[in-house]
Amino acid sequence: MTSEPTVTRFAPSPTGYLHLGHVRSALEGWRAARCAGGRFLLRLEDIDQTRCRDEYAAAILDDLAWLGLSWDGPVRKQSEHFDDYRNALDRLEAMGVLYPCFCTRREIQEEIARAGGAPHAPSELPYPGTCRGLGSRQRAEKQRSGIDYALRLDLARALALTGPLDWVEEEGEGPCGKLADPTSLGDVVLARKDVPTSYHLAVTVDDAIQGVTLVTRGADLATATHVHRVLQALLDLPTPRYRHHALMTDADGRRLSKRDRALTIRSMRESGISPAEIIARAALAGEGAAPSGTEIRANLNRGGGEDRLRHPGIPGRPGREVHAAGRNRGSRG
Numbered sequence: 001m002t003s004e005p006t007v008t009r010f011a012p013s014p015t016g017y018l019h020l021g022h023v024r025s026a027l028e029g030w031r032a033a034r035c036a037g038g039r040f041l042l043r044l045e046d047i048d049q050t051r052c053r054d055e056y057a058a059a060i061l062d063d064l065a066w067l068g069l070s071w072d073g074p075v076r077k078q079s080e081h082f083d084d085y086r087n088a089l090d091r092l093e094a095m096g097v098l099y100p101c102f103c104t105r106r107e108i109q110e111e112i113a114r115a116g117g118a119p120h121a122p123s124e125l126p127y128p129g130t131c132r133g134l135g136s137r138q139r140a141e142k143q144r145s146g147i148d149y150a151l152r153l154d155l156a157r158a159l160a161l162t163g164p165l166d167w168v169e170e171e172g173e174g175p176c177g178k179l180a181d182p183t184s185l186g187d188v189v190l191a192r193k194d195v196p197t198s199y200h201l202a203v204t205v206d207d208a209i210q211g212v213t214l215v216t217r218g219a220d221l222a223t224a225t226h227v228h229r230v231l232q233a234l235l236d237l238p239t240p241r242y243r244h245h246a247l248m249t250d251a252d253g254r255r256l257s258k259r260d261r262a263l264t265i266r267s268m269r270e271s272g273i274s275p276a277e278i279i280a281r282a283a284l285a286g287e288g289a290a291p292s293g294t295e296i297r298a299n300l301n302r303g304g305g306e307d308r309l310r311h312p313g314i315p316g317r318p319g320r321e322v323h324a325a326g327r328n329r330g331s332r333g
């Protein structure tokens with residue numbers, strides 16, 4: 001159908017060690033690229049400088065190399081590309097689809113409650129639009145006063161410019177057209193006073209700059225794709241295909257998270273589990289047979305080869321990481 005080479009990416013945030021769920025995601029992109037003779041790129045989503053740490057970034061690269069999930073070309077670190085996001089933001093500003101929002105989290109929750117929204121999960125509800133109608137004088141006054149603010153996308157204005165949008169989703173049975181309906185996310189934050197981007201803006205700009213043709217990521221980000229499609233249209237960026245895969249859960253149906261230290265690749269390595277075994281587990285989960293947490297923990301206990309990591313032959317592993325891993329042990333809840 002098309003001769004353009006497949007380019008995929010894996011884009012973790014260096015806020016902790018990789019766990020099995022990440023491997024599942026990386027494997028999805030890696031396989032799609034390798035099967036098509038394309039390229040698999042690596043990106044570190046580190047715009048939140050308060051939570052990201054260099055040692056986690058190094059550990060991510062090291063774990064991927066150890067697993068054999070090799071990537072092509074240089075690693076793109078978002079923190080080194082704020083100019084790209086600033087340019088995109090300036091274009092959106094010039095189109096009149098941004099407005100400053102001065103609300104605190106509490107004010108947003110109170111506004112939602114006042115409007116009769118569910119009091120239990122306000123974070124799930126879109127921003128009620130409190131600051132959308134502020135006059136230019138009020139905006140200028142508040143901005144001059146030095147208080148914090150966010151820049152939000154005026155979704156109604158954006159959609160008036162773009163018209164209806166869709167994208168191609170790769171599902172089990174093959175490609176399928178999806179209509180973009182970003183209303184459930186509402187006026188998302190695209191930047192903050194001191195940070196010229198947010199997740200939504202950075203990921204959209206990066207996928208275009210890196211020439212990504214197929215975005216593979218967890219189903220938890222499927223909602224975000226609706227708004228990314230709008231940003232692509234506003235910024236004249238190409239639209240990749242998307243494949244949202246099921247998330248891995250443990251035996252109790254809980255999503256694997258960075259908090260579950262037992263399931264990090266780091267701990268599995270330390271317990272003597274081989275790369276092939278980890279890959280097999282992550283791959284199996286893709287077929288709808290997620291390994292149970294109990295099963296994985298049993299394997300960890302069985303492994304026991306504490307010093308397996310100290311053997312030579314682990315590619316690209318800087319010596320300082322033994323120290324880093326030890327220092328962090330148990331430090332994150």
Ligand SMILES: [Zn+2]
Pocket residue numbers: 100101102103129130131132
């Ligand atoms: Zn507001």
